[in-house]
Amino acid sequence: MEFKTHEDADRLTLSFSGMLTFDDHETFRSVVTSIVDSPAPTTVLDLSGLTMIDSAGIGMLLLANDRASKQGKQLRLRGVTGHVAKVVELSRLEQLIPID
Amino acid sequence: MMSPAHVADLAPEAGIASARILIVDDLESSRRLIGTVLESAGFTNLDFAADGEAALARMACKPDMVVLDIVMPGPDGFKVCERIRSEFSPDVPVLMQTGMQEDDYRLRAFRAGASDIVSKPIDAGELVSRVRLHLERRRLMSSLQIYRQRMEEDLRVAQAMQHSLLMSAEQVDAIAGPRGARLSTFYQASNTLGGDLWQVFAVDETRFGIFMVDLSGHGVSAAINAFRVHMLVTGMTALADRPGVWMQALNRALVDMLPVEQFATGFYGLVDRAAGTLTYASAATPPPLHFRADGSWSALDGSGVLLGCNAAADYPVRTCPLGAGDRVFIYSDALYENFRDPEASLETPDLAAHVQAALQSRDDFQAALLSRVFGPDQAHPHDDLTWVMLEAGE
Structure with missing residues (x-):
């Protein structure tokens, strides 16, 4: 997985590409750090470039959501398609993290 | 050349001081020199062989390291090294002494399976450093191997437990x-x-x-x-x-x-x-x-x-x-x-x-x-x- 960061006044957007799997624990640590360090009250994770996600990847999204909400920030997901959409639908992830 | 007193500054850790080191050289003066240098450096378990056949016979005692001369009567150092690798141990460190500075010898030494080479005439500091480096590396490898075997055994037991669920x-x-x-x-x-x-x-x-x-x-x-x-x-x-x-x-x-x-x-x-x-x-x-x-x-x-x-x-x-x-x-x-x-x-x-x-x-x-x-x-x-x-x- 790779990600790009875009920040404006009140919103941090992180755009992912590739696969989000067990092997991305290290990379994802910097995702969480970006969210925690940003002054923006809202973080959007744009998943439209993600081709696949495994259970560890879903766990990372849950972790990011937890860290954000502990700081009073809101995390949202966007651009959920393909395999990621199937996993999200099956796991009713929208009941845990808001999805645009 | 460093004096034995300086060499003592490079004293090995307790764990490798008792490592068995086999010194192979046809010249008695060379054997004695290498022996003295290593003893001064704190190594206590030295073994000697005066030619290739004697060296191969001593391999039965499972040395932790071999310091091997190349030019000897009977099988030379290259041959001995090849036989150590094929008949005794693929991983015991073998340190070859090369008197000749030709690249060809160094290459042949490594091709024969040498772990490292040390130039002749022997520099005491270099010899001790290389011996210590290889013995420490070997000790680390063997402790990793033991650790790995124990982990694998643990995992096998855990797997059997999991299947029994x-x-x-x-x-x-x-x-x-x-x-x-x-x-x-x-x-x-x-x-x-x-x-x-x-x-x-x-x-x-x-x-x-x-x-x-x-x-x-x-x-x-x-x-x-x-x-x-x-x-x-x-x-x-x-x-x-x-x-x-x-x-x-x-x-x-x-x-x-x-x-x-x-x-x-x-x-x-x-x-x-x-x-x-x-x-x-x-x-x-x-x-x-x-x-x-x-x-x-x-x-x-x-x-x-x-x-x-x-x-x-x-x-x-x-x-x-x-x-x-x-x-x-x-x-x-x-x-x-x-x-x-x-x-x-x-x-x-x-x-x-x-x-x-x-x-x-x-x-x-x-x-x-x-x-x-x-x-x-x-x-x-x-x-x-x-x-x-x-x-x-x-």
């Missing part, structure tokens, strides 16, 4: 058979240990429950969680006739048990042949496949909030009619997701076709399905793989 075919038959059904199951961890688990419970005289769970991640942490889930559900038999309540109870327990980034997916179904139903609750389970006796099939709704994430999550009870000869196939995502080649991931209808073909195959169902999905070479799946096939009797 799963019921035998006889135990399953004893529950399902009298209740008008047959079950066949499959479990394979992606590494030694896995986070998948299935179980079957008798509910009363006519009904039984089927449970399957997939803990996120794999390996040791997932396996430990599988053990904990096994303990949990063993204590939940009083709820076994109410799938929704059962799943809620499991979810609440997992919310307390699992850290925020871990979760589980799960299926719990109650088989009631008298009523002709499978009633179930599901948490993010891949759509179970219902194959009817008439040859048609449909995918059941397996969706539901991930277990262990939200204590307030609700798990609706769904019902699937279960007629004589019907089958329901419940499986983990490793059966259709292909992370090596995403394009090769199976859609539900593709998987259903494979299962139907495997059911009609003359071969064993398990072998037929694995071969159809993963190819004849049975490439190892990315994740733990589990399935349960339920068949309603006549």
Whole structure:
């Protein structure tokens, strides 16, 4: 997985590409750090470039959501398609993290 | 050249001071010089050989390191080194002394299997440093090897324990058979240990429950969680006739048990042949496949909030009619997701076709399905793989 960061006044957007799997624990640590360090009250994770996600990847999204909400920030997901959409639908992830 | 007093500053750690070092040189003065240097440096267990044949004979004492001259009567250093590698030890450090500075000798030394070379005339500081470096490296390697062997042994024991959690075919038959059904199951961890688990419970005289769970991640942490889930559900038999309540109870327990980034997916179904139903609750389970006796099939709704994430999550009870000869196939995502080649991931209808073909195959169902999905070479799946096939009797 790779990600790009875009920040404006009140919103941090992180755009992912590739696969989000067990092997991305290290990379994802910097995702969480970006969210925690940003002054923006809202973080959007744009998943439209993600081709696949495994259970560890879903766990990372849950972790990011937890860290954000502990700081009073809101995390949202966007651009959920393909395999990621199937996993999200099956796991009713929208009941845990808001999805645009 | 460093004096012995300076060499003493490079004294080895206690662990390698007693390492057995075999010094091979045809000149007595050279043997004595190397011996004195190493002794001054604190090495206490030195052994000597005056030619190649004597050196090979001394190899029976299993030296920890060999300091080897090249030009000797009888087999030369290259030959001796080759024979040490082929007949005694592929990894004992062999330090070759090269008097000639030609590159050809150095290359030949390494080709013969030397670990390192040291120039002649011997520089005491260089000799001691190289001997110490190789002995320390060897000690580190052997402690890593011991550690690795112990870990592998631990994992094998843990794997056997994990397999013992799963019921035998006889135990399953004893529950399902009298209740008008047959079950066949499959479990394979992606590494030694896995986070998948299935179980079957008798509910009363006519009904039984089927449970399957997939803990996120794999390996040791997932396996430990599988053990904990096994303990949990063993204590939940009083709820076994109410799938929704059962799943809620499991979810609440997992919310307390699992850290925020871990979760589980799960299926719990109650088989009631008298009523002709499978009633179930599901948490993010891949759509179970219902194959009817008439040859048609449909995918059941397996969706539901991930277990262990939200204590307030609700798990609706769904019902699937279960007629004589019907089958329901419940499986983990490793059966259709292909992370090596995403394009090769199976859609539900593709998987259903494979299962139907495997059911009609003359071969064993398990072998037929694995071969159809993963190819004849049975490439190892990315994740733990589990399935349960339920068949309603006549």
